[in-house]
Amino acid sequence: MPTPALRPCSSPDRDAMTDAPAPFLSLAGVSKRYGGVRALANVDFTCRQGSIHAVLGENGAGKSTLIKIIAGVVQPDEGSITLDRRTVAFPTPQAANEAGIVCIFQELSLMPDLSVADNIGITAPPRRFGLIDRRAQRRRAEELLARVGCEDINPLMHVRQLPLSRRQMVEIAKALGRNPKLLILDEATSALTAADVEKVYAILHGLRDAGLSLLYISHRMHEIEALADTASVFRNGQHIDTFAKGARTDEQIVQMMIGREWRNVYPPKPQRSAPPAPALELRDIGWENRLHGVSLSVGKGEIVGLGGLDGQGQRELLLALFGVLRGVSGETTVNGTRRRIGSPAQAKRAAVGMALIPEDRKTEGLMLPMSVRDNISIAALGAMTRGIVVDRAQEVQKIDAIVAKLKIKFGQLTDPVATLSGGNQQKVVIAKWLLTGARIVLLNDPTRGIDVGTKQEIYQLLRDLADAGTAILFYSTDYDELIGCCDRVLILYDGRVVRALEGSDITEANIIASSLNLTLNAADHAASATAR
Amino acid sequence: MNNLRLRLSQNLGLWLGVLLFAILYTLYSTLHPKGWTVDVFVQNSNESFALIMVSMAQTVPVITGGIDLSVGPMMTLVNCLASVLVSGSPGAIVLGIVACLAAGALAGFVNGCIVVFGRIQPIIVTLATGAIYIGLSLFLRPSPGGKVDDNLSWVTTNALAEMDNTYHWFPNGAPAWFSTTIGKLPMPIILIVLIVLLVWLPFRNTVTGRGCYAIGSAEGAAYMSGLQIWRSKLAAYTVGGLFAAFGGLYLALQTGSGNADIPQAGAYTLNSIAAVVVGGTSLFGGTGGAVGSIFGALVLRAISFCFRVFDSNGPLGFLANPLLQPIFEGVILLLAVSLGAARVFRIKNRLTLFS
Numbered sequence: 071m072p073t074p075a076l077r078p079c080s081s082p083d084r085d086a087m088t089d090a091p092a093p094f095l096s097l098a099g100v101s102k103r104y105g106g107v108r109a110l111a112n113v114d115f116t117c118r119q120g121s122i123h124a125v126l127g128e129n130g131a132g133k134s135t136l137i138k139i140i141a142g143v144v145q146p147d148e149g150s151i152t153l154d155r156r157t158v159a160f161p162t163p164q165a166a167n168e169a170g171i172v173c174i175f176q177e178l179s180l181m182p183d184l185s186v187a188d189n190i191g192i193t194a195p196p197r198r199f200g201l202i203d204r205r206a207q208r209r210r211a212e213e214l215l216a217r218v219g220c221e222d223i224n225p226l227m228h229v230r231q232l233p234l235s236r237r238q239m240v241e242i243a244k245a246l247g248r249n250p251k252l253l254i255l256d257e258a259t260s261a262l263t264a265a266d267v268e269k270v271y272a273i274l275h276g277l278r279d280a281g282l283s284l285l286y287i288s289h290r291m292h293e294i295e296a297l298a299d300t301a302s303v304f305r306n307g308q309h310i311d312t313f314a315k316g317a318r319t320d321e322q323i324v325q326m327m328i329g330r331e332w333r334n335v336y337p338p339k340p341q342r343s344a345p346p347a348p349a350l351e352l353r354d355i356g357w358e359n360r361l362h363g364v365s366l367s368v369g370k371g372e373i374v375g376l377g378g379l380d381g382q383g384q385r386e387l388l389l390a391l392f393g394v395l396r397g398v399s400g401e402t403t404v405n406g407t408r409r410r411i412g413s414p415a416q417a418k419r420a421a422v423g424m425a426l427i428p429e430d431r432k433t434e435g436l437m438l439p440m441s442v443r444d445n446i447s448i449a450a451l452g453a454m455t456r457g458i459v460v461d462r463a464q465e466v467q468k469i470d471a472i473v474a475k476l477k478i479k480f481g482q483l484t485d486p487v488a489t490l491s492g493g494n495q496q497k498v499v500i501a502k503w504l505l506t507g508a509r510i511v512l513l514n515d516p517t518r519g520i521d522v523g524t525k526q527e528i529y530q531l532l533r534d535l536a537d538a539g540t541a542i543l544f545y546s547t548d549y550d551e552l553i554g555c556c557d558r559v560l561i562l563y564d565g566r567v568v569r570a571l572e573g574s575d576i577t578e579a580n581i582i583a584s585s586l587n588l589t590l591n592a593a594d595h596a597a598s599a600t601a602r
Numbered sequence: 603m604n605n606l607r608l609r610l611s612q613n614l615g616l617w618l619g620v621l622l623f624a625i626l627y628t629l630y631s632t633l634h635p636k637g638w639t640v641d642v643f644v645q646n647s648n649e650s651f652a653l654i655m656v657s658m659a660q661t662v663p664v665i666t667g668g669i670d671l672s673v674g675p676m677m678t679l680v681n682c683l684a685s686v687l688v689s690g691s692p693g694a695i696v697l698g699i700v701a702c703l704a705a706g707a708l709a710g711f712v713n714g715c716i717v718v719f720g721r722i723q724p725i726i727v728t729l730a731t732g733a734i735y736i737g738l739s740l741f742l743r744p745s746p747g748g749k750v751d752d753n754l755s756w757v758t759t760n761a762l763a764e765m766d767n768t769y770h771w772f773p774n775g776a777p778a779w780f781s782t783t784i785g786k787l788p789m790p791i792i793l794i795v796l797i798v799l800l801v802w803l804p805f806r807n808t809v810t811g812r813g814c815y816a817i818g819s820a821e822g823a824a825y826m827s828g829l830q831i832w833r834s835k836l837a838a839y840t841v842g843g844l845f846a847a848f849g850g851l852y853l854a855l856q857t858g859s860g861n862a863d864i865p866q867a868g869a870y871t872l873n874s875i876a877a878v879v880v881g882g883t884s885l886f887g888g889t890g891g892a893v894g895s896i897f898g899a900l901v902l903r904a905i906s907f908c909f910r911v912f913d914s915n916g917p918l919g920f921l922a923n924p925l926l927q928p929i930f931e932g933v934i935l936l937l938a939v940s941l942g943a944a945r946v947f948r949i950k951n952r953l954t955l956f957s
Contacts, residue, residue, distance in 0.1 A: 143826070164828040179826040183819035183888030184812075192816060193828045201807040226608050244827075358950055389951065396950045413952075434953065 092155065094119045094283045095140065095171075095252055100149030102135050109135040111307045113149070117252070117300075122274060122284045124294045127304035127327055128493075128521030133287055136304070137254055140285075141173045142166035153252075167193065170251030174258040178241050180229045187211035187225035190244045214243040219269040235263045235380055242270060253277065254285040257519050259293060263380040264585075271296060291320060305329050328523050335526050336554030337533040346370050348403075349541035350510050352391070355400035360386045362565045364400070368510070368541040373532060375556030375576075376545040378585045383565035384545040385429060388512045391543075392417045392426040404510065418449060418506050425449075425508035427499055427516045431492075435499040438488040442480050443469055445487045445498050450505035472501045477527065493524030500531070511535065513544045517551065529555050549581050563587040615882015615890060618941050619897035622880070622934075626904035633911040633918075640761055640786050647790040648759050648856055650903045652677065654794060655849030656870045657877035657895040658802065659710075659842040664878050666838045667818040667887030668717065668724035672732030673846045674871035675739070676709045678862055680850025682739040685748025685860025688851070695751050703847045709735055710843015714836035732871070739862035746861040748854075755855045762787050790852070794896065797848060801841070802892045810837045818887025845892075877902055880938045901938060905931050 093116035102110040110132045117123040127133045138144045140151070142160030151158050153169055160166040163173075173179075180189050187208045188195075196206035211225035220239045229237055238258065245253060255274075259267055274297060278284055288294055294301060295315075302312040303326040310326050311318075318326075346369030355364040361383045368374045376384045390398045393411040402409050404422050411417045417424040428434035436445055446469050447454065454464045469483065478497045480490050487498055496516060503511065513532075517525045532555060536542055546552050552559045559576050561569040561584040569584035571577075610617065631637035656673045663670040680702050687698030709731070716727045757765045763785035766776045776785060805811040813834030816824035825831055849870075854860055874895075875885075881898030883890025906927060914922035921930065 162828075163826060164830075167828045173826070175826060179823040181816045181819035181823050181827075181888070184815055188812060188815075192812065192824075195809060195812070197809075201804055202809065202812060204807070224605070224608065226605055228612060386951075389953065394952050396952060 093117065093152075094154060096152045097136075097139070098150050098152070100136075100139060100146045100151070102139065102144065102146050108307050110139070110146070113304075113307070113309045115302065115309055115312075117283050117285060119251075119283045120278055120281050121300055122278050122286055122298045124286045124288065124298035124301040125304065126287075126294065126301055126323060128523050131304040131327070131521070132307040133304050134256070135307075137173065137256055137285070137287065140166070140252075141171060141254060167248060170249070171254070172245045172248045172250035172252070173254040173256065174241055174245045175256050178237055180237055180241055180244070182230035183228060185226050185228055186215075186223055186232070186240050189229055189240060190214055190225070190247050192244075193248060210247065211243070214247045215240070217246060218243045218273055219266075233381065235266060238262055239266055239270075242273070246273075250282065252283045252285065254287075256287045258286075259288065265379075267293075291323075303327055324522060327521075335522070335529065337530050339533075339557060340371075340537070342557075346372050349405055350391075350543070351401075351403040353401040353403070355387065355390060355398065355402070357386055357390050357395050357398045360565050361390060361398075364562075364565070364567055366560055366567060366570075368543050370509075370539050370541055371536045372558070373536050373542040373544055373556050375552040375559040376543065376562060377549070377552050377559050377581050378562040378568075380547055382562040382585075384562050385514055386565075387562070388426060388514050388543070388545060391512060392424060418508070420507070423507065423509040424512065425503035425506060425510070426512040427496075427503060427514060429514040429518070431495055431499050435502075436487050436495060439486050441484045442478075442487050442490070442498060443483040446472065446501045446505065449502050450507075453506070468505055469501075472505055476501050476504075476531065493520045496520055496528070497524070500528070504535075509539070510541045510543070513542065513546075515545055515547055517546070517548065525551075549578050552576065552581060553578065561585055613882065613894075615884075616894040616897065617882075618938070619881045619894055619901060622938055622941075623897050623900045623904055626901060626908060626934075630904060630907045630911055633908075633913070633916075640788075644759075644761055644788040644790075646903070646907060647788040649907075650900055651790040651794070651856070652849040652853045653870065653873055653877065653903060654896050654899040655797075655845050655852065656874040657881070657899040658797075658892040659845035659849065660871075660874035660878050661881075661883055661890065661892045661895040662805075662814065662838040662842045662845070663724060663728075664875075664883055664885060665818050665887055665890060666814045666835055667821070668835070668838070669875070669885070670710075670713060670728045670839065670842050671725060671871055672709070672713060672728040672735055673842065673874050674867035674869070675732040675735035676706055676843055676846035677850040677853065677870060678864075678867040679709060679735045679739045679742075680706045680847040681853045682742040682748070682850075682860040682862055684851050684854035685750055686742060688754070688854065689749045689751045695754060699851065702851050703844060706847020706850065707840050707844040710846070711836065711840045713843065714839030717839060718832045718835045732867075736862065736864055736867055739860075743860045743862045746859055746863075748860040750854050750858050752858070755858050758789050758793070758852065758855045760789060761785060762789060762792060765789070793848075793852075797845075798893060798896075801844070805837075805841055806891065810834050814838045815888055818889075820888075873899070873902055876935055880935065901934070902931070905934050 096116040098114055100110055100113045113132070113136065115136065125133050125136065135144065139146050142163045142165050145161065158169060160169070181192070184192070190211045191207040195202045196210060197203055198206070208225050215221060215223050215225065218239055220236070220243065223232065223236060223240065229240060232240065239262070242258065259270055262270060274284060286294070286298055299315050300312065301315065301323070303310040303323060305327060348367040349370045351367040353365050356362055364387055366374070376387065378384060386395065389395050391402065391411065393413045393416055402411060409422055411422060411424070414426070416422065417426070432438060437448070447465050451460055454461050454468065476497045478501060479494050487495060490498065517528060532542055532544070544556060553576050556576065559571045559581065560567045561571070561581065563585065568587055571580055571584070631642070634642060636642050656677050659673045659676070660670055683705055684698065684702045687701055688695055689698070713728055713731050716722060716731070717724050720727070753768050757768050763776065763781050766772055766780070766785070772780070810833055813824065813829045813831070814837070816827070816829055817831055817834055821831065877898035878890070878895050879885060879898065880901050881890065881894030881896070883894055909921070909924055909927045909930070912918050912922040
């Protein structure tokens with residue numbers, strides 16, 4: 071692979087297109103420091119109307135800071151912002167809103183106890199006699215929901231009652247309702263179902279054709295390929311390069327992002343002659359109307375993927391195993407012994423040795439205001455006591471070891487875990503569970519919103535764990551991950567395992583087809599339709 | 603139909619409060635020898651008014667995820683102020699009333715300013731300002747006393763018909779359509795309805811009022827949606843102060859005097875929190891409303907009413923001992939709150955318990 075020369079300080083505009091219209095938004099010499107950390111260093115950046123502009127970079131590369139500065143959430147230390155040929159400053163998110171800059175953030179900006187209509191109308195509701203006109207607001211919400219193809223959402227529902235994927239569509243409808251001139255999407259599609267992603271693509275293309283300027287941040291390369299016409303890469307707070315779609319290969323882009331040679335992301339899979347001894351066996355697991363007779367087994371040292379469209383019962387299956395759900399039917403066998411697991415506390419007991427890396431690390435994985443140290447040791451404290459008192463020395467020693475193993479980056483062990491970047495936060499969650507000595511690890515979409523570099527480290531870690539005999543059950547919404555990481559992939563559809571893919575059968579085509587419950591080569595795969 | 607069910611389920615707390623009140627009050631009225639008469643009705647609503655107002659006052663800060671421990675003291679302060687100001691010529695009375703309401707709103711505004719600009723937890727701020735307001739009340743009224751306009755006092759604590767008897771609305775005597783129908787309505791109930799219609803419902807439907815719910819639901823999301831957080835919080839405490847002022851003013855009209863009663867102020871504050879919870883407003887903020895708190899306060903009042911009518915020879919005779927009342931109140935409160943928490947048993951995913 072040829073190594074392209076990087077041009078860190080070349081003028082991005084001239085690079086991209088020469089006869090383009092004047093930029094809509096441009097940043098000149100913008101810098102931002104957080105304490106001792108330099109988040110953005112002298113960045114020049116422009117985006118123009120009628121364009122979808124992707125911003126790429128690892129977590130901590132400065133993308134979020136860039137977005138926050140444009141959206142008025144944080145103030146730059148140096149540099150100027152020009153919008154529509156006028157120099158502007160946005161002291162608050164409102165000021166940016168009024169200038170036509172609307173953001174869809176990774177952390178949803180919806181208020182769960184308010185209705186969908188209230189949420190959509192919250193900033194500028196239709197008014198009558200100075201009061202909010204609820205009927206008009208509801209009609210408006212219905213229109214906007216229809217525009218994003220979500221007529222099925224009742225605007226009177228509280229946002230709390232909607233699943234994450236629907237909430238994200240409400241978030242998009244809310245943004246459209248504010249008539250943006252510049253729309254910023256920060257990982258806005260990470261929780262969407264495949265069907266909704268198509269709708270969102272269509273909406274975004276429509277907005278671009280209507281002359282809007284769109285900034286799009288995503289870690290998913292194929293999304294960027296499908297959407298963007300221009301892309302900028304950031305690394306370590308610097309603007310590395312801007313180029314038109316197709317001007318760089320994937321390898322080049324990734325290399326720019328991580329700043330080192332791109333090698334295979336996924337560790338090699340081991341060749342097995344015989345199936346491994348099962349560590350976890352499930353028979354006929356059912357729950358409410360979300361899971362129906364799920365039977366599967368995960369062998370020692372095996373990584374088994376759960377695939378399929380979003381919301382087909384994958385999350386519920388992991389939660390059921392971990393004792394979170396009530397009224398689960400069926401049998402769970404761990405290392406040959408039947409176990410009833412009624413709570414996470416029972417699941418993590420030494421006899422079961424199970425760990426779940428949850429979907430939402432901010433609420434279910436971490437205690438954000440607590441220190442890195444407390445978060446890492448919290449699940450394994452019981453094993454670090456002398457008498458009834460926690461043995462501090464032993465705790466620190468174990469934490470140091472796991473921090474070194476996972477290469478977690480932070481300032482001080484006593485810093486709140488909230489100050490870490492997304493990737494490092496996820497490593498803390500994983501570290502927490504590894505300290506418990508879990509032999510069965512369940513992962514619920516662990517790489518959502520995480521940069522390429524950290525993803526790669528997590529894949530390697532999973533393979534190392536498996537090689538050491540850990541059984542891993544791994545749900546991912548990213549097909550590439552399933553293909554690259556898993557020894558076997560089970561596809562769920564409507565709460566059932568509809569297909570098991572193994573070895574060279576694990577292909578994108580097969581995963582997609584079975585996710586839609588289409589039977590290609592029915593004869594070939596009828597036998598493998600039930601998992602081992 | 604579907605929407606109706608949705609709305610019902612979203613206001614379950616309110617309806618449980620209404621139901622509980624209906625049960626308790628029916629029990630009371632049935633046992634009372636003069637039950638279901640205008641006189642009893644008027645008397646009960648008089649006794650409930652101040653607690654209802656203080657509970658509404660508590661509701662607004664609670665919706666934002668805060669709390670106001672100074673609602674009782676604010677009520678007491680206005681009560682003492684009214685015993686100084688609300689008497690004399692009609693003009694002086696009107697001015698006095700306006701001054702009393704403004705004083706309450708100002709006290710709430712001060713709370714809000716310290717919470718918003720001092721960035722101190724509401725519980726501590728209002729504990730401190732509450733003590734200050736009590737101190738000011740003691741300055742105004744070192745001992746109980748003062749004067750409140752008799753006519754005004756009379757009409758506001760009786761049925762509407764007395765309005766005509768006192769101020770002679772109808773020169774030729776009240777027509778039958780008036781005296782037999784709305785004339786029988788107790789004034790305190792009319793006042794509550796007016797306050798709800800003219801203060802609470804409009805406030806709730808302003809952007810600022812909606813912002814209060816948004817803050818209590820997810821403050822970060824509210825900020826990112828470009829809402830004026832500070833304005834909503836400030837308004838919440840100010841409106842709270844205004845409601846407390848209505849309560850204090852009414853207390854002065856009801857007793858005809860002012861009294862800087864410290865234990866009473868404390869009891870009103872604590873009962874207001876209980877009423878808010880019974881009325882379906884979450885102490886975490888974001889849900890509920892002042893109308894629920896009205897019924898929450900009524901539930902608390904109905905419990906104490908019931909204790910007056912238990913016949914020591916009747917089937918509920920063992921309850922006739924007034925010493926049992928605090929225990930009974932505590933049990934009912936727990937029961938009411940548990941009813942609201944009954945959803946726990948229907949939840950199949952334990953994680954949703956924590957969100």
